Amino acid sequence: MGAPLILIGSGIATIILGAVLTYAISKKTENSKIASDRTVATNVDKDSDENVEALDKEKYPGGYLTVLYGSQTGTAESFAIELEREGESHGFCVRIIDLEDIATPDDVKDCLLHEKYLDEDSKKCRAIFLIATYGEGESTDSSVDFVNMMKQKMGLAMSEEDLDMDENISNEEQKGDPEFFSQMEFGVFALGNTQYEHYNAMGKFFDTSIEKLGGKRVVDIGLGNDDDDLEGDFENWKDSKLWPELRKLYTEGTPVNSVAETPSSFSASLPECPFEVEFLPELKGKSDIQVDAIPKEDMQKSTRHYFTAIDCPVTVSRELRGSSDPGSTLHMEIDVSSQEDEIKYQTADNMGVLPVNDSATVESVAQALKFDLDDVFRLKGSSTHTNTSFQHIFPNPCTIRECLSRYCDLTTPPRRSELKLLSKYATDPIDKSALERMASKEGKAEYRSKIVEGHVGTVDIVSKLCPSLVIPLEHFIAAVPRLQPRLYTISSSSSLHPHSVHLTVAIFTAKKTDGSIYKGICTDHLKGIEHNGTCRVFVRNSTFRLPSDSAKPVIMIGPGTGVAPMRAFLQERSHQKHQQKLPVGKNVLYFGCKNREQDYLYADELETYEKDGTLDALYLAFSRETKSKVYVQHLLDKNAEETWQMIHEEKASIYVCGGTKMGLDVVQTLTKIVAQVGEKSDDDAKAYVDGLRSEGRFVQELWS
Numbered sequence: 001m002g003a004p005l006i007l008i009g010s011g012i013a014t015i016i017l018g019a020v021l022t023y024a025i026s027k028k029t030e031n032s033k034i035a036s037d038r039t040v041a042t043n044v045d046k047d048s049d050e051n052v053e054a055l056d057k058e059k060y061p062g063g064y065l066t067v068l069y070g071s072q073t074g075t076a077e078s079f080a081i082e083l084e085r086e087g088e089s090h091g092f093c094v095r096i097i098d099l100e101d102i103a104t105p106d107d108v109k110d111c112l113l114h115e116k117y118l119d120e121d122s123k124k125c126r127a128i129f130l131i132a133t134y135g136e137g138e139s140t141d142s143s144v145d146f147v148n149m150m151k152q153k154m155g156l157a158m159s160e161e162d163l164d165m166d167e168n169i170s171n172e173e174q175k176g177d178p179e180f181f182s183q184m185e186f187g188v189f190a191l192g193n194t195q196y197e198h199y200n201a202m203g204k205f206f207d208t209s210i211e212k213l214g215g216k217r218v219v220d221i222g223l224g225n226d227d228d229d230l231e232g233d234f235e236n237w238k239d240s241k242l243w244p245e246l247r248k249l250y251t252e253g254t255p256v257n258s259v260a261e262t263p264s265s266f267s268a269s270l271p272e273c274p275f276e277v278e279f280l281p282e283l284k285g286k287s288d289i290q291v292d293a294i295p296k297e298d299m300q301k302s303t304r305h306y307f308t309a310i311d312c313p314v315t316v317s318r319e320l321r322g323s324s325d326p327g328s329t330l331h332m333e334i335d336v337s338s339q340e341d342e343i344k345y346q347t348a349d350n351m352g353v354l355p356v357n358d359s360a361t362v363e364s365v366a367q368a369l370k371f372d373l374d375d376v377f378r379l380k381g382s383s384t385h386t387n388t389s390f391q392h393i394f395p396n397p398c399t400i401r402e403c404l405s406r407y408c409d410l411t412t413p414p415r416r417s418e419l420k421l422l423s424k425y426a427t428d429p430i431d432k433s434a435l436e437r438m439a440s441k442e443g444k445a446e447y448r449s450k451i452v453e454g455h456v457g458t459v460d461i462v463s464k465l466c467p468s469l470v471i472p473l474e475h476f477i478a479a480v481p482r483l484q485p486r487l488y489t490i491s492s493s494s495s496l497h498p499h500s501v502h503l504t505v506a507i508f509t510a511k512k513t514d515g516s517i518y519k520g521i522c523t524d525h526l527k528g529i530e531h532n533g534t535c536r537v538f539v540r541n542s543t544f545r546l547p548s549d550s551a552k553p554v555i556m557i558g559p560g561t562g563v564a565p566m567r568a569f570l571q572e573r574s575h576q577k578h579q580q581k582l583p584v585g586k587n588v589l590y591f592g593c594k595n596r597e598q599d600y601l602y603a604d605e606l607e608t609y610e611k612d613g614t615l616d617a618l619y620l621a622f623s624r625e626t627k628s629k630v631y632v633q634h635l636l637d638k639n640a641e642e643t644w645q646m647i648h649e650e651k652a653s654i655y656v657c658g659g660t661k662m663g664l665d666v667v668q669t670l671t672k673i674v675a676q677v678g679e680k681s682d683d684d685a686k687a688y689v690d691g692l693r694s695e696g697r698f699v700q701e702l703w704s
Contacts, residue, residue, distance in 0.1 A: 055093055061254040062091040062126075062246065064117045069130040070099045070143030070202070073484060074302060075226075076130040076191055079234050082417055083128065083242075090243050091251040092126075098301055103145035105153075105180070113183050119250075124183045124216075126250070128242070131206045132191040136693070136700060137198025142301070147202070150209045153180040182214030187245075189222040189237055191230060195660040195704055197667065200224075219245045227704070231415050232444060271424045275474040276380045280397055283376040291395040292378070300391040305485055306407060307395055309354050310339045311534040314526075315500070325598035328507040329561060331491075332526060334537060337499035343537070347493045347572045348544040348565040351501055352485040354406065354536040355522035361411060361459050362404045368463040369471055373401035379477065393482065400473065406536075409481040411457035411521055416440075416447055421479050422461065428468030435466060455510060455518040486522040489542060489657065489701060491564035493571035501537075504564040504601065543699050544569075544655060550576045553585035553652040555643065557666055559592030559621070559632050562658030563601055565701065566591075569655070570606075574614040586646065587614060590632040592621035633665040637672065644677040647692065654692065656700040663702040670698075 055063065067083050069076040080096045087094035095117070102111055117125050134140045139147045155176025188210075190203020200223050207221040222237030224230045283289055299307050316333035334351070336343040345351070366373045378397045381390030394407045404410065414422065416439045423435035438447040450456065458480050462469050471479065492502035507527050508520030529535055544565045546554065550573070558566040566589055577584040591606065593599040600622075609615035619639065623629040636643060646652035656666050667689065675685035692698035 059088065060091060060093040062250040063093070063119055064095060064126065065092040065246070066095045066097060066112060066117060066125060066127045067130065068097045068099055068102070068112075068127060070140045070146070071130070071132050071302075072134050072140040072142070074481070075230065076132045076140075077302060078415070078417075078481070079130050079189070079191075082234075083238065086238075086243070090247055091254065092246065098142055099146045100142035100301060102149075104149065108149075108180075118183065122185075124185050126218075126246070127184055127186045128219075129186065129188045129203075129206050129210070130191065131188060131203040133193075133196070133198065133200050133202040135702070136196060137201035139202050143202070147205070150206075150213065153177045153213055154209060178212065178214060180213040181210050184210065184215040185218045186210050186215045187217065187219035187221070187242060189224060189234060189242075191224045191226065191234075193226040193660075193704065195227050195664070196702075197664065218249060229444070231417070232441075235416075235441065270472070270475060271421065272382075272384070273472075273475050273478050274382050275478055276382050277472075277474040278378045278380060280376045280378060283397060284374055286376075289376060289397055289399070291397065292392075294392050294395070298390075298392055300393045303393045303407075303482055305352060305354065305538055306393070308342075309352070309485070309536040309538045310336075310342050311536050312336050312339060312343070312501075313532045313534050314529045315532065317526075317529065317531070320504070320599075320601045322598045322600075325595075327599070328527070329599065329601060330503075330505045330507065330527065331602075332503045332505055333492075334501045334503065334535065335499065336501055336537075340499070343501075343539055345490060345494050345501060345539045346542075347490075347495065347546065348568040349490050349494075349542045350487045350540040351490050351503060352487050352538045352540055353503075353522055353526065354485050355483060356525045357405050357408070357410050357483070357521065358519075358524065358528075359405075362401060364463045365404055365408075365410055365459050366400065368467060369469070369473075369476065371400050371404075371473060373399065373404070375400050377403075377473065379474070382474075393477075403477065407483055408477065409457075409483045409521075410459040411455075411518075412481065413451045413454075413456055414458055414461070414480075416444070418458075418479065418481070419447070419451070419461075422458075422466070422469060422471075425469045425471045425475065425479075426466055427470055428466070431466035431468045435461075454513045456512075483521070485538070487540060489544065489565045489568075490539075491567045493568050493575060495575045496571045501539075502568075504561050504567070506561050542701070544657075544701060545696075545699075546572060547585075547653050551583040551585050553587070553646050553650050555588045555590075555646060555652050555654045557590040557632050557636065557655065558657040559590070559662060560599070560658060561601070562656075562662075562701075563591055565655065565657050567602055567605065570609050570614055574609065574612070577614060578612075584614075586616045586650070586652070588617045588619070588642075588646070588652075589615055590619045590621070590635055592623060592630075592632040594622065594624040596620070596622050596625065631665070632662065633669045636666065637669045640673045640677050643670070643673050647697075648678060651697070653697045654699070656698075656702070658702065660702045660704050663700050667700075 065087060067080045069080045071077045077098070084094040084096055097111060102108055112127065113125055119126070131143065132140050153176055188203055188207040190200040190207070192200030192203065203221065203223070207217070211217055219242050222233065222241065224233035294307065296304070313335045314332055315335045316331065318331050320329045320331050321327060362373065365371070376397050376399050379393070394403070419435045420439035423432050423439065426432035426435060437443040438451060456465070462471070488503045488505065490501055491504045492500065505523055505526055507523045510518045512518050526535060542565070546569060554569065556566040556569060558564070570587065570589070573584050573587055576582040589606065593601065596603070606615065606618055610618045619635045621630045621632050621635050623631060647654065654670070656663055671685045671689050674680055674688045675682055678685065678688070680688060689698065
């Protein structure tokens with residue numbers, strides 16, 4: 001898809017991080033601040049008495065607090081890191097665990113309920129879950145196994161396919177275990193977005209399920225809304241509910257470090273850092289720097305794509321919009337023929353593209369912080385973090401130029417908690433005060449107007465707004481978020497183009513308050529790639545899959561760059577019909593844009609498919625060509641009888657790709673059609689549509 005995505009499907013969701021969200025703070029909140037190698041049970045060996053360090057009860061009178069996160073693009077993880085930073089001041093030693101590392105009951109026993117982490121008196125562990133909902137109420141990729149384990153322990157019906165895949169599930173286990181979490185005292189903060197129908201569904205599922213399995217809730221669930229102020233919701237929950245409740249229960253009457261920070265002099269020591277840098281002057285200037293061979297288990301899971309993505313040449317890049325349209329959408333083709341073992345895709349899968357900061361941005365940061373871009377270094381775990389397990393966050397040794405270009409997010413507006421951290425490096429009282437003010441609750445309005453709406457990134461802060469910041473390289477790497485990959489729905493058929501991946505990329509730009517132009521990190525990178533230049537990519541499974549029976553009909557709804565997977569489907573259906581000579585069901589496409597002369601993407605191809613019989617019906621909504629705006633959902637409503645016939649009688653599958661508002665409108669229209677034409681009550685119509693989802697016949701990939 002044109003805008004990078006986080007998809008949403010009936011089985012799994014992938015939300016498409018729109019390029020427009022490259023700068024938006026509410027979306028950026030899921031950008032990884034995964035720079036720390038923490039007090040984790042991440043990728044740990046099963047905890048034994050030998051590797052669990054004795055706890056200093058004077059320093060941590062509240063004992064261990066385990067924070068578990070299920071994150072898709074990093075926000076839940078960054079919130080976990082915040083709790084870790086604040087834990088000591090409240091009397092708790094915070095451990096962080098990625099739910100991906102707890103997939104079995106044995107993992108729960110060894111990593112979560114190890115006796116060393118239990119309270120001495122109650123013999124219970126204290127656990128806080130930070131749970132993101134992915135798309136239409138689904139779990140994140142990292143928490144799928146944990147969710148399935150909870151369902152199993154609750155005795156929820158599992159599909160025959162699940163049971164066949166896991167031969168170790170006994171009849172007793174299928175009956176459930178209502179005491180599974182009886183040694184747990186817990187709380188949940190849910191991360192979601194009200195633009196989606198099933199708001200915070202997964203966080204709510206965790207909150208109720210853990211209690212059903214014997215857990216004791218010690219703090220009410222917090223609900224974070226990414227459509228408004230997710231960071232503010234989390235801040236309010238932890239400051240007004242979480243910490244006060246935990247201190248009341250576990251440290252009341254016990255002196256702990258003051259929560260309030262005392263002003264420090266500018267000559268005070270730097271904040272604690274989880275990294276150390278080893279400079280390698282003997283490698284400076286060399287072009288053939290060999291990176292260290294790092295085992296997969298020693299790579300940070302959140303940034304493993306840095307190690308596994310492959311450089312592939314771009315062979316085609318052409319403009320899809322008309323010359324009168326001021327915007328830009330590119331059709332790009334990426335040659336994967338030389339990487340067939342590493343990069344294999346199915347029709348309408350997702351391709352992840354690793355963005356690269358432009359050279360001017362990198363040079364501005366380096367100049368401001370007095371970094372030599374040609375210096376070569378190796379990043380290591382800090383020797384002061386003796387109780388942590390270091391995991392590599394990107395390939396190294398590398399130059400500072402490589403590090404800033406590929407691994408550090410320099411242009412997305414920092415979150416308020418990141419401004420607070422940056423303030424500790426300010427040597428000018430004015431800079432320090434400004435950063436602290438915008439990082440505070442009272443400064444939220446100023447932060448939104450000056451940082452978010454101004455599209456101000458870290459590069460602007462260190463080079464223009466607060467030039468007194470002095471940040472050593474290892475501290476800078478720890479302080480800034482990682483540069484996240486952008487996911488695009490592949491717009492080609494793997495049957496027709498097995499060695500080439502096609503992408504449909506909407507180029508994003510916005511005017512900043514200072515008059516300069518903000519450019520989407522990834523789309524600007526892709527736009528700048530010349531013929532046979534390379535981009536670093538990987539493939540991820542999509543929820544979009546055509547019916548296994550080619551004779552079944554499909555309804556495709558994809559306005560704008562949402563047409564990408566529909567183009568892939570049409571290529572596949574054409575291949576099935578004309579080359580494989582298979583019976584192919586009816587194909588119906590709804591496409592919408594502003595004007596047929598400006599942004600009617602792939603117009604020639606779609607009309608050719610209509611002429612050769614691949615496309616049975618092409619319904620077009622040009623919203624700016626009529627007196628009252630007409631969108632795809634209006635055309636769907638107009639064709640209510642045909643739609644009901646296809647989905648009810650002919651068992652058609654429905655695919656929707658585009659913005660969340662359009663997606664919600666389509667759901668409402670479809671529900672209305674089921675109710676009116678299918679003569680069902682509103683509740684029955686909604687249940688019918690939900691049934692289509694559960695059958696895999698109604699799949700959506702939406703982005704905000």
